[in-house]
Amino acid sequence: MPTAPSVPTSPSGDRSLPLRERKKLRTRRALADAALTLFTAKGFDATTVDELADSVEVSKSTFFRTFPSKEAAAxxxxxxxxxxxxxxxxxxxxxxxxxxxxxxxxxxxxxxxxxxxxxxxxxxxxxxxxxxxxxxxxxxxxxxxxxxxxxxxxxxxxxxxxxxxxxxxxxxxxxxxxxxxxxxxxxxxxxxxxxxxxxxxxxxxxxxxxxxxxxx
Missing domain, CATH: 1.10.357.10 (Tetracycline Repressor, domain 2)
Structure with a gap:
């Protein structure tokens, strides 16, 4: 019976991926974790994309290259x-x-x-x-x-x-x-x-x- 594709235990866990792709996955996970933390602490509406991006030290444009919206990150x-x-x-x-x-x-x-x-x-x-x-x-x-x-x-x-x-x-x-x-x-x-x-x-x-x- 085929099994589901494995999911790395960390965003960079799959060493078969190119370094650039692993970096993208690390950024995605960092932004998602930050979104969950900030939205839970401050509220979804009260937290801005700028705050999310700043918390991970990436640009706002990087955020939108990673997620289409705050909702998606959440x-x-x-x-x-x-x-x-x-x-x-x-x-x-x-x-x-x-x-x-x-x-x-x-x-x-x-x-x-x-x-x-x-x-x-x-x-x-x-x-x-x-x-x-x-x-x-x-x-x-x-x-x-x-x-x-x-x-x-x-x-x-x-x-x-x-x-x-x-x-x-x-x-x-x-x-x-x-x-x-x-x-x-x-x-x-x-x-x-x-x-x-x-x-x-x-x-x-x-x-x-x-x-x-x-x-x-």
Whole structure:
């Protein structure tokens, strides 16, 4: 079974990358960390791009070469999940039922994230709940992820990307993640990654069981 692409434990951890690319990754991570720290301490609206750039000692133009907006910098931990998942989905060969493959690939992607991701993700989700702009950014991002997942599946299965089944599959996958991560974040990531993965497994298992649920 193919596994999700590995994620370096530090931005410069992948020595197979050229030095210039490693420097870009270090800058990206430094800006994302600064954004999370400053937004949490001062508030999203009260923190300027100039302050973010100054805290990492880069120019404002460097910031905008790295991130398109303050919002994007704030949700980098969220972005990491879906970047790894989409890459893993693209690399995976499909055979048999598709939904279990989506479930497995998302679990593999979550497993591949670096150890410090847990703390950053919890802080990110808590920050998101304090600013409407960040909620909107997450929604836009997730919609784009679902679109890209549908396009990948359509190419692999020879289907139209707008096939209703692909819409349902992408929505179910995203919903399983949302309900799994929500309680994990509320608990402060109690139990670590293992607990998140267990919740994700339970959510995926509950989907077909929910469809069979009947009254009296």
């Amino acid at each position: 949700i980098e931990a969220e972005t990491e999940v879906w970047t790894v998942w989409l890459a893993a989905l693209e690399a995976r060969g499909l055979s048999g039922p598709v939904f279990p493959a989506l479930c497995d690939t998302l679990a593999e992607a979550a497993t591949a994230l670096p150890p410090d991701w847990d703390e950053r993700y919890v802080a990110t989700r808590r920050l998101v709940m304090t600013a409407a702009a960040l909620l909107s950014q997450v929604e836009l991002q997730r919609n784009d992820v679902k679109r890209r997942a549908r396009a990948t599946l359509a190419a692999k299965l020879g289907l139209d990307p707008e096939d209703l089944r692909l819409h349902v599959l992408s929505e179910l996958t995203m919903t399983a993640w949302s309900v799994s991560a929500r309680e994990w974040v509320r608990s402060g990531a109690d139990g670590g990654r293992e607990t998140l993965l267990a919740r994700l497994h339970d959510a995926f298992t509950a989907i077909p069981a929910s469809l069979d649920l009947a009254a009296g």
